[in-house]
Amino acid sequence: MQDRDEDPREPGGDTRSALIRAAIEAFGRDGYEAATTKAIAGAANANQALISYYFGSKEGLYVAAVEHIADQIGARMGPIGECVESETRRLEAELSMPVEDRRIRYFDLLCQMVDGFAEMLTDQESAAWAQVLVREQQQPGPAFDALYGRVQERVLGQMARLVARLNGESSPSAADRLTVLTIVGQVLVFRTARAAVVRFMGWETIRTQQVTRIKHAVHHNLAAMLGVEHE
Amino acid sequence: MQDRDEDPREPGGDTRSALIRAAIEAFGRDGYEAATTKAIAGAANANQALISYYFGSKEGLYVAAVEHIADQIGARMGPIGECVESETRRLEAELSMPVEDRRIRYFDLLCQMVDGFAEMLTDQESAAWAQVLVREQQQPGPAFDALYGRVQERVLGQMARLVARLNGESSPSAADRLTVLTIVGQVLVFRTARAAVVRFMGWETIRTQQVTRIKHAVHHNLAAMLGVEHE
DNA sequence: GTCTATAGTCGGATAGAC
DNA sequence: GTCTATCCGACTATAGAC
Secondary structure: OOOOOOOOOOOOOOHHHHHHHHHHHHHHHHOOOOOOHHHHHHHOOOOOHHHHHHHOOHHHHHHHHHHHHHHHHHHHHHHHHHHHHHHHHHHHHOOOOOHHHHHHHHHHHHHHHHHHHHHHHHOOOOHHHHHHHHHHHHOOOOOHHHHHHHHHHHHHHHHHHHHHHHOOOOOOOHHHHHHHHHHHHHHHHHHHOHHHHHHHHOOOOOOHHHHHHHHHHHHHHHHHHHOOOOO | OOOOOOOOOOOOOOHHHHHHHHHHHHHHHHOOOOOOHHHHHHHOOOOOHHHHHHHOOHHHHHHHHHHHHHHHHHHHHHHHHHHHHHHHHHHHHOOOOOHHHHHHHHHHHHHHHHHHHHHHHHOOOOHHHHHHHHHHHHOOOOOHHHHHHHHHHHHHHHHHHHHHHHOOOOOOOHHHHHHHHHHHHHHHHHHHOHHHHHHHHOOOOOOHHHHHHHHHHHHHHHHHHHOOOOO
């Protein structure tokens, strides 16, 4: 009955990754304590004892799950980040470009990062990731360092550099970093306060249609905050 | 040894409220599942069995805790809310007042609400509350309705009305409500992503000094977003 | 109202056959 | 690598004396 998406009977029978996927789902939905190894093994069509075999313990599985998330996010935000960096260098080099045009390009790049962020936060596929990440923020566990180092530092840092350039500075000040956090917050709230959001907006869920409106609202705010002309 | 802040040996020996206080602490710090009735009873200098006696079950205690938080927040945000409402009515009535002055007053009221919110989120005393609330948002439990009805609906609605008036409308549009959520998000992020925040800013904790800077940054954003002249 | 003691349950980890 | 069976510890809830 309902043979699932994963078939652990593959050659090389990757039970290990099936366990990680199931773990992300479970840890995200129920939290670390409430999630049980039994349920995770069940969802992965694997045996409970294999968790110890592969990861040593429940905590080992959790760490592996968070690292896997960090990799996935890196793969997803990485391209945007690289694009931003190369584009930034190109802009630095083009000395002939007028300041105002340059600002608009920086602004576009910033919007691109925010959009990627918004899509990731609300995307169905990554819903479980987001839940895990939010939990990890509030009670940084043994997996936090890997997460922060691999993803957050890079993304936040890049946004801060863009904001700094928009403000005509060469490197980000404390005020710029604060601004970045308030920008991130404008998107993040739609995940962290999801329950209140859907009630307040009268939405049923947060789908592409809603995400579009969220992006639009945040773009509008950014343009005003940073003093950029915007349609 | 170490007789704590609370002395359950008071006349009327309010073990009940001691349990609620300890429960908020524990549920906030550890989450619902990880918090144990044994630890809660211990922290309250009470007997474990009394939890069943007073609240029926662990879940009963949790609901009581959330309701208590809702009451406390209500008591804290209530005065601001009432002030806002009476002030708003007064402004509606004063037909002679020029539009621009009126906008500035609305803006001030909005800032006041944001400030109250920011203080509450970062305040030491209410740290445990905030943790419980954030958790409850992500996985609305049996206590969510009471919470939303008593607090969030009122606060968000009030902010939305202020934003609507600032935009020259008589009642809040969907866009206004979205704006309100992005405003709330700008403050909320300092709680929900606390771990990343302190690293990114290079802070040790979030104390009054940092809160002041947060408020300042958000005020600046609000002024730009809503098109209000601001120092 | 408050206590002790314990029943009943469940989850994580391990031993050892295959 | 994967399985079954089981141990051990921890937690919630209850029974019942005071």
